[in-house]
Amino acid sequence: MVAPQQSPPTPPADAERPRSTFLIGLIGALAALLMIGVGAIIWMTQGADGPLGVGGPFALVDQDSRPVTDRTYRGKYMLVYFGFTFCPDVCPTTLNHVADALDRLGDKADKVVPILITVDPKRDTPEAMKQFAGAFSPRMVGLTGTAEQVAAAARAYRVYYKENRTGPGPNDYMMDHSSILYLMGPDGAFITPVRAEGSGEQIAADLARHIK
Amino acid sequence: MRRLLIALFLTCMAALNAPGTAHAQAMQVLEPWMRATQADRPAAVYLQLAGGPDRLLGVASDVAGRAELHETIVEDGVAKMRPVAGVLVSPGARTRFAPGGMHIMLLDLKKPLKEGDVVRLALTFERAKVVTVNVPVQGMRATGPGSDAHAGHGAPARR
Numbered sequence: 001m002v003a004p005q006q007s008p009p010t011p012p013a014d015a016e017r018p019r020s021t022f023l024i025g026l027i028g029a030l031a032a033l034l035m036i037g038v039g040a041i042i043w044m045t046q047g048a049d050g051p052l053g054v055g056g057p058f059a060l061v062d063q064d065s066r067p068v069t070d071r072t073y074r075g076k077y078m079l080v081y082f083g084f085t086f087c088p089d090v091c092p093t094t095l096n097h098v099a100d101a102l103d104r105l106g107d108k109a110d111k112v113v114p115i116l117i118t119v120d121p122k123r124d125t126p127e128a129m130k131q132f133a134g135a136f137s138p139r140m141v142g143l144t145g146t147a148e149q150v151a152a153a154a155r156a157y158r159v160y161y162k163e164n165r166t167g168p169g170p171n172d173y174m175m176d177h178s179s180i181l182y183l184m185g186p187d188g189a190f191i192t193p194v195r196a197e198g199s200g201e202q203i204a205a206d207l208a209r210h211i212k
Numbered sequence: 213m214r215r216l217l218i219a220l221f222l223t224c225m226a227a228l229n230a231p232g233t234a235h236a237q238a239m240q241v242l243e244p245w246m247r248a249t250q251a252d253r254p255a256a257v258y259l260q261l262a263g264g265p266d267r268l269l270g271v272a273s274d275v276a277g278r279a280e281l282h283e284t285i286v287e288d289g290v291a292k293m294r295p296v297a298g299v300l301v302s303p304g305a306r307t308r309f310a311p312g313g314m315h316i317m318l319l320d321l322k323k324p325l326k327e328g329d330v331v332r333l334a335l336t337f338e339r340a341k342v343v344t345v346n347v348p349v350q351g352m353r354a355t356g357p358g359s360d361a362h363a364g365h366g367a368p369a370r371r
Contacts, residue, residue, distance in 0.1 A: 088256035089284050090291040092247055093311040096355050131250050135352035160290055166319075167278075171252070179291035197286070197312060 054182055054190040055080075056156035060117065060145040063130035068143065070188055077112045077211055078184040081196065082159045084120035084175050085132040090196075091116075092136070094179065099137040100200025101207060108211050111186075114140045119161035119177045121150045157182060183210055239263040239301070239340035243357035244333075244347040246318075249325045256282075257316040257333065257347050258309045258357070264301035267338040275331050277320025284312055293317075301337075311355070327351045 055070075062068045070078075079098065083091035095116065102109040116133045118124035121144050124132075129142025144150065154161060161177040181194035181203070194206045244259035255276075261268065271279040281296040296314065301307045309315050316333065325331060329349040334342050 085250070086253050088247075088249075088254045088317060089282075089293065089311060089315050090286075092256075092352060093355070096353055099353065100355075128251070132253075135250070164292065166295075171320075174293050176290055176292040178289050179286060180289050 054157055054193075055184050055188065058117075058143075058149070058153035058156055060143040060149055060153060061126055063126050063133060063142040065126045073113050073115070073141075074188060075186050077186060077191075077207075078182075078188075079112055079114045079194070079207070080117065080157065080182040080184060081115070081180075082117050082119050082154060082157065082161065082177055083179075084118050084177070085124050085128045086120060086171075086174065087177075090179055094181070094196045095133070095136040095140065097196075097198065097200045097203055098181070099140070101203035102137060102139060104200060104204035105207060105211070108208065109139070111211055112139075112207065115143060116140060117143045117153055117157075118150065119154060119159070119175050121145055121147050123171070183207065239266060239337060239343050241335065241343060241345040242306070244345050245354065245357040246325070246331065246347050246349055247352050247354050248327045248329075248349055249321060250352075251324060252321060253324075255318040255321065255325060255331075256311075257318060257331070258311065259316075259345065259347070260309065261299075261301045261307040262303075263340070264303050264307075266301045266340050268299040268301060268307075268335055269338055270336045271316050272334045272336070273318055273331060275322055275325065276318035277322070278318075279333070280317045280319065281314065282317045283314045286312075298338075325349045 057070050059067065059069045062072075081091075081094060081098065083094070085091075095114075098114050102112060102114065105112070114137060116129070118129060124142075124144045126142070126144055129144050133140040133142030143153075145153070153159075159178040159180075161175055163173045164176050166172045166174055179196045181196050183191045183194055183206075185191050191210050192206070194203055198206065240262040242260040242262060244257065246255055246257045249255045257271075268281065271281065273279050281299060282293050283296050285292050285294060299307060299314065307314075318331070327349055331347040331349060333345050333347055335345065336342050
C-alpha cells in the first residue's frame with residue numbers, strides 16, 4: 001500500500017513543496033483505496049459464492065447448431081438448468097416440471113426461454129439436445145459446445161459437474177451436476193435461484209413472483 | 213432383540229411355506245412405469261414393492277445389456293446417482309422407486325423404448341426369488357404411473 005507518509009522526503013527549502021507532495025500522496029492513496037474497493041467488488045461478484053456472481057456471458061451452440069451467446073436471449077427471461085441427455089432420472093423430472101410450470105404460466109410463459117445447458121458435451125450433440133429438450137417443451141432450448149465452452153458457462157453459473165465412471169466402456173459414465181434452476185432477467189442479470197426439486201406448480205409460483 | 217424377532221419371523225415364514233414354493237405372491241410389484249428413451253440413452257424404471265421382509269438383490273431385462281439399482285442423492289444442490297447393493301422390503305410399508313429417489317437403471321438398451329412398449333423386468337429377491345413385472349413405457353413427459361402427457365397437458369401429475 002502506498003501511504004503518503006512513505007513518499008520520499010522533500011527538500012525543506014521550498015515551503016510549498018511538502019504540502020503539495022502530501023496532497024499528491026493523499027490523492028494517490030485515495031485512488032489506491034478506490035481501486036482496491038472496485039477490485040473487491042469485482043472479486044466478490046466474480047470470485048465468491050453468492051447471488052451476485054451467478055450468470056454472465058457464455059458462448060455455446062444451440063439445438064439447431066447455431067452459435068449463440070447469452071445476448072441471444074436478451075429481452076426474455078432465461079430459466080437456465082444444467083443437465084445432460086444420458087440423465088434418466090433427475091433431468092427428465094426437472095424438465096417436466098419446468099414444462100408444466102410454463103404451461104401454468106399462460107401468457108407470461110412467452111417471456112421465458114427455458115434453457116438446458118449440457119454438462120456432457122462429449123456425448124450431447126446439438127441433435128441430441130434438440131431431441132431431448134424438445135421432448136419436454138417445444139419452447140425449450142438445448143445448448144452444447146466444446147468442453148471449454150461448456151466449462152466456461154458452468155463456471156459463470158457456479159455450476160459443479162463431474163464425470164462419475166460406472167464401468168470400463170466409453171459410455172459408462174454418469175455426470176454428477178448441480179441441480180438448480182436459475183432465473184435471469186431480460187437484461188441478463190441474475191434474479192433468483194428456483195428449486196429444481198419443486199413441482200410444476202411450485203416452479204410456476206416462483207416464476208410468477210418475478211416475471212413482470 | 214429386533215434382529216432375533218425378525219429371524220424368528222423368517223423361520224416361521226419359511227416353515228409355513230412348503231419347500232420349493234416360490235414366495236412370489238408374497239412380494240407385490242405395484243404401479244410400474246418408465247419414460248420412453250432416445251437413441252442409446254439409459255432408462256429409469258419406477259415402481260413400488262410391498263411384502264417382505266425381503267431384499268431386492270438385482271434386476272435383469274432382455275431389453276438392456278445391464279440393469280442396476282440406483283439412487284439419486286442431492287447433496288448441497290448437486291445431484292448424483294449411485295448404485296445400491298440391495299433394497300430392503302419391509303412388510304407394512306411400501307418401498308418406493310420414484311423420480312428423484314431410487315430407480316432401476318436400464319443401461320445399454322438394445323433399441324430405444326417407445327411410448328406404448330412394455331418392458332419385462334425380472335426382479336431377484338433374497339427370499340421371493342425371481343418376480344417378473346411388465347413395465348408400460350410412457351412418453352417423455354410422464355411424471356408418474358398412469359400419467360398421460362397428452363391427456364394431462366398442464367395438469368398436475370397423478371401420484
